[in-house]
Amino acid sequence: MPRRGALREGLSHALVGIVAAMSVVAIAPARAAELPRIASINACTDQLLLALADPEQILGLGPYARDTTRSWGAAVAHRYPRLSGEAEDVLVLKPDVVVAGSFTKRATRELLKEHGQNVVTFDVAHSLDEVKAQIRKMGEVTQHPDRAETYISHIDTALARTRQFVAKKHYRVLSVSRRGWVSGSRSLMSSLLAEIGLTNAAGELGLKFGGFASLEAIIKLQPDFIVVSNDSDFAEDEGRAFLLHPALEHFYPPSKRLIVPERLTVCGGPMVADALDRIVSEITRAEREAGTAAPTY
Amino acid sequence: MVTESAAAKRRTSTIIAMVLLVVLLALISLGVGPVRMSPLTVLKTLFGGGGNDVYRVIVQEIRLPRTILAVAIGAILGLSGAALQGLLRNPLASPSLFGAPQAAAFGAVLVIALGLADVRSYVLPGAAIIMAFLSVFALLVVAGRNAGLLILILAGLAISSLAGSATALAMNLSSNPFVALEIAFWLLGSLEDRSFRHVMLALPFITIGAIILMSQRNALRALSLGEETAQSLGVHVGSLRLIVILGVAFGVGGAVAVTGTIGFIGLIAPHLMRPLVGYDPARLLVPSALAGAALLLAADIAVRIIPSTSDIKVGVLTSLIGVPFFLYLIMRERRALGGGVG
Numbered sequence: 098m099p100r101r102g103a104l105r106e107g108l109s110h111a112l113v114g115i116v117a118a119m120s121v122v123a124i125a126p127a128r129a130a131e132l133p134r135i136a137s138i139n140a141c142t143d144q145l146l147l148a149l150a151d152p153e154q155i156l157g158l159g160p161y162a163r164d165t166t167r168s169w170g171a172a173v174a175h176r177y178p179r180l181s182g183e184a185e186d187v188l189v190l191k192p193d194v195v196v197a198g199s200f201t202k203r204a205t206r207e208l209l210k211e212h213g214q215n216v217v218t219f220d221v222a223h224s225l226d227e228v229k230a231q232i233r234k235m236g237e238v239t240q241h242p243d244r245a246e247t248y249i250s251h252i253d254t255a256l257a258r259t260r261q262f263v264a265k266k267h268y269r270v271l272s273v274s275r276r277g278w279v280s281g282s283r284s285l286m287s288s289l290l291a292e293i294g295l296t297n298a299a300g301e302l303g304l305k306f307g308g309f310a311s312l313e314a315i316i317k318l319q320p321d322f323i324v325v326s327n328d329s330d331f332a333e334d335e336g337r338a339f340l341l342h343p344a345l346e347h348f349y350p351p352s353k354r355l356i357v358p359e360r361l362t363v364c365g366g367p368m369v370a371d372a373l374d375r376i377v378s379e380i381t382r383a384e385r386e387a388g389t390a391a392p393t394y
Numbered sequence: 395m396v397t398e399s400a401a402a403k404r405r406t407s408t409i410i411a412m413v414l415l416v417v418l419l420a421l422i423s424l425g426v427g428p429v430r431m432s433p434l435t436v437l438k439t440l441f442g443g444g445g446n447d448v449y450r451v452i453v454q455e456i457r458l459p460r461t462i463l464a465v466a467i468g469a470i471l472g473l474s475g476a477a478l479q480g481l482l483r484n485p486l487a488s489p490s491l492f493g494a495p496q497a498a499a500f501g502a503v504l505v506i507a508l509g510l511a512d513v514r515s516y517v518l519p520g521a522a523i524i525m526a527f528l529s530v531f532a533l534l535v536v537a538g539r540n541a542g543l544l545i546l547i548l549a550g551l552a553i554s555s556l557a558g559s560a561t562a563l564a565m566n567l568s569s570n571p572f573v574a575l576e577i578a579f580w581l582l583g584s585l586e587d588r589s590f591r592h593v594m595l596a597l598p599f600i601t602i603g604a605i606i607l608m609s610q611r612n613a614l615r616a617l618s619l620g621e622e623t624a625q626s627l628g629v630h631v632g633s634l635r636l637i638v639i640l641g642v643a644f645g646v647g648g649a650v651a652v653t654g655t656i657g658f659i660g661l662i663a664p665h666l667m668r669p670l671v672g673y674d675p676a677r678l679l680v681p682s683a684l685a686g687a688a689l690l691l692a693a694d695i696a697v698r699i700i701p702s703t704s705d706i707k708v709g710v711l712t713s714l715i716g717v718p719f720f721l722y723l724i725m726r727e728r729r730a731l732g733g734g735v736g
Contacts, residue, residue: 317429
């Protein structure tokens with residue numbers, strides 16, 4: 098059961114905290130009855146909702162909530178109905194609020210609004226500040242602002258901890274995904290790197306929001322580390338084979354790769370605290386494996 | 395005898411010129427890429443010299459496999475086209491018109507979509523070759539032994555549509571959420587960022603396919619005199635057909651498994667060579683292979699030079715050039731096609 102194992106490994110302390118909080122709240126159904134009942138049709142709002150709402154408040158989650166590689170809340174998502182992401186099943190549920198992403202199909206959102214649904218849209222978070230703002234926004238939607246503040250303070254604590262660690266190292270880092278997609282200088286990943294004193298080398302490629310970089314360009318750029326989402330040697334498609342190209346492996350063996358799982362960085366939410374910790378622990382590991390602490394250029 | 399030797403001389407000089415062209419284009423192909431390098435640096439790093447590790451890896455590990463694949467795949471497509479045109483005695487024959495690359499792509503897509511194997515394993519070309527073989531075989535079964543142009547093209551259209559739909563279905567059934575995008579990109583055909591692992595994946599099958607097709611050159615020549623004459627010369631037409639299909643399946647399957655579908659090279663290459671080397675299918679094979687290699691190299695250089703925000707796929711370019719050419723061929727063959735209907 099490798100999937101189950103990875104899933105368990107990925108569960109953060111914070112998530113265990115939510116589950117505990119949920120079970121405490123579950124004892125008080127009288128209070129929950131007054132709170133808004135919410136349906137989510139977007140992978141990122143799914144995760145915010147799971148983090149902030151009482152279990153009774155969640156009417157359903159989007160189709161990707163149970164994806165263990167990309168959803169931080171996958172472990173608990175299976176307790177809730179799986180929605181199609183289309184308008185139909187949401188209309189049947191008659192929620193008080195529908196939360197959606199700004200990239201969720203416009204037609205779906207418009208249809209829901211036309212039928213009198215209260216649709217709250219969340220943008221894609223490009224920075225740590227936007228992440229905090231979104232946590233607060235979901236705190237208001239769920240009417241649990243206190244929980245939102247707790248998560249935000251977790252993130253601030255993680256920040257203080259990680260800043261102390263890497264501030265003086267000035268590593269140049271490039272986050273590379275399948276097919277050579279690079280997180281740009283105005284992306285959440287870039288913000289996380291900047292907050293802890295690392296430089297996103299994507300800026301030198303002129304990529305603002307992100308874009309595809311050729312293998313040659315990445316090698317020529319020579320960042321100190323590349324951030325990738327996993328260390329498996331299995332290329333399930335050509336996009337993944339990009340990251341396993343011999344030329345990239347030549348300059349970026351495991352000791353030059355920071356492994357940060359997608360479920361920590363795809364969306365903005367409480368999980369960014371874990372992402373920060375993860376980046377630091379990966380740099381520590383990489384430095385140990387490489388046997389050198391200082392960058393050579 | 396005089397004309398015979400003049401034709402032979404002309405053929406030899408054509409082959410020499412084409413070899414030189416392929417070598418020249420291969421060198422240019424090594425020289426172009428997102429990172430600018432002087433031709434001298436490229437040559438130095440290619441032969442192991444030059445101290446810069448970055449340039450060495452870029453030339454040897456990124457550009458060289460790409461160039462090798464362009465030469466090998468272009469050549470096998472040209473060769474397959476010439477062999478099929480010879481086999482069917484039909485200038486419109488080519489692997490892509492009959493759905494072989496599309497079927498091969500379906501085989502490979504099935505493997506990718508189901509997550510059955512690493513895309514760099516031999517399962518991929520294996521599946522592609524089996525599907526390519528089945529498609530060409532099905533085509534010949536459906537169209538019959540002496541099928542006219544129209545029947546062949548209609549049957550080919552049906553098979554490539556079937557393969558296309560099956561591919562789309564495989565995409566939908568996949569559990570990998572990126573698979574649709576990956577396959578869509580892959581179907582367009584590209585040589586970008588391939589490695590020597592890909593070369594090792596495709597080259598054995600392309601070589602086998604080329605050897606099989608070349609071994610049938612005398613039989614193809616005999617066939618050009620008509621089926622009965624060929625039989626009287628000792629050619630077993632039924633087995634020739636199967637052997638050529640097998641050769642095309644190996645070549646096209648191996649190529650498609652690594653680059654996705656790259657169409658129309660097999661159609662164009664023989665037509666470019668016919669005015670230079672004559673209509674004998676046996677003599678057309680090698681020049682067509684060289685022309686195919688040159689065409690794919692040129693197309694792959696063009697996609698790297700044409701300014702664009704994201705990379706243009708080489709399969710798109712070959713189709714853009716190939717389809718008008720195909721239309722031109724239909725116009726030229728209009729009378730024969732009309733006769734088929736009547």
